[in-house]
Amino acid sequence: MALKLYVDFDGTLTREDVGNQFFRTFGGDVCDSIVQEYHEGRISAVECFRRELRAAGRIPLKVLDEFLARQEMTPGVPGFFDYCRSTGIDVTVLSDGLDLYIHRLLERNGLHGARVYANRLTLSDLGDGTAVPALDFPHGCSECGVCACCKRNVLLTTSGEEDIVGYIGEGFSDRCAVEYADIVFAKDDLQRHCQEQNISYYCYSTFDDVVSRLQLILSRKRLRKRRRAEVKRREAFVCEA
Template sequence: MNIKVFCDFDGTITKNDVGDLFFETFGDRNYYSSLVVKWRDYEISSKEMWEKIAEKVKVDYVEAEKLILSQEIDIYFIDFVKWARENEIEVFILSDGFDFYIKRILDKYGLFDVKFFSNKLWIEDRKVKVDFPYPDSVCRICGNCKRNHMLTLSGDDDIIVYIGDGYSDRCPAEYADVVFGKKELLKYCRAKNIPVYEFETFKDVMEQFERFLSGRKRLRKRWQAELKRREVFMRE
């Protein structure tokens, strides 16, 4: 049994949503909040949201880095990565946020070699520039299509696990065999009858995985998720 773990970053690995904090601190907080609501309700794509929000940001590079490096992660995530490697389980980070802060935070905690896929952000003359290298050609809701990464990086026999907390995690949760959720993702899964394990920290995730690997809890593919994955490949 081969397991692939895909994990959100903001609010899942980090204690705060760093993207929210960055744009609210250096941009227009009210404008940001209004666009997030439109994105949440599928009125605009996250790409459109981020591009509009970025236009309102003025920030010094040093100030930005200081804010980012002050952010903390769930300390159990470090243990989880180590545990996963010891058990030959691959872990990937999928984020609809930005590499500018993800890389710095991972480096801060010595997690240099955890592979992540995200949108791109850089600062030029106090202005924020953004780019989206991983869109989906059909679905334009997310700037970084987490579902496509999951399907590309997984084989037919793999058990796909997704861990998340927010609105950008709604789509990939539909395609995962096992879902760990909190906050908005937990609500979404329960509303959509998607089986979900509630968690607060990665200690909870590790404890549940131990039940899987010891045989106390059966780990298997989810039929509805398999059907949705097949539909994607049939469309292509």
């Protein structure tokens, strides 16, 4: 049995929510009210992103570089990726944020070639120090507008029946996916959600905590699936068949 780990990006691999700060930086305070509408369920995640992108307009590339230079990873992240590589744990970064800053920040921290599923942000350089941003959503779900990148679907389609599925997250966009995970690492909003929904989890603060816990888990003779998660994974395929 192989352990497959799915890891949220904003607020999990990074200290802050880079996506929210990106739109606030380039789109201004109006983005807060757009996000508020999203959290109240009045607009879909895709609509939220489209409106924030319109508010952002052209992106000054120097300001983008400065913005990215200020973003910090959560302590222990490089060691976590090293540990997973050396122990054969498959890691996927799974984000309802934007791939452009995810790749840039991972690479800046020496994490080249990480597998990332996220919404796609492309920049068309106008040659005058600015770029026009465009978004698309290659991992959207036609049935549900809660997220723009459906973490549940990615998790279901990239894990096999024999895999033990682990998930590390902290926020709203992780709530759906943890229902399908055998081993959950949660903090902040996601920790409260797991408590309310009776989903067993390990709390963590840094990725050093995650590695320590994984060492304990892997020292057991046999990894165990979480019954409710296993049933939900099976049901999802039955419903869609």
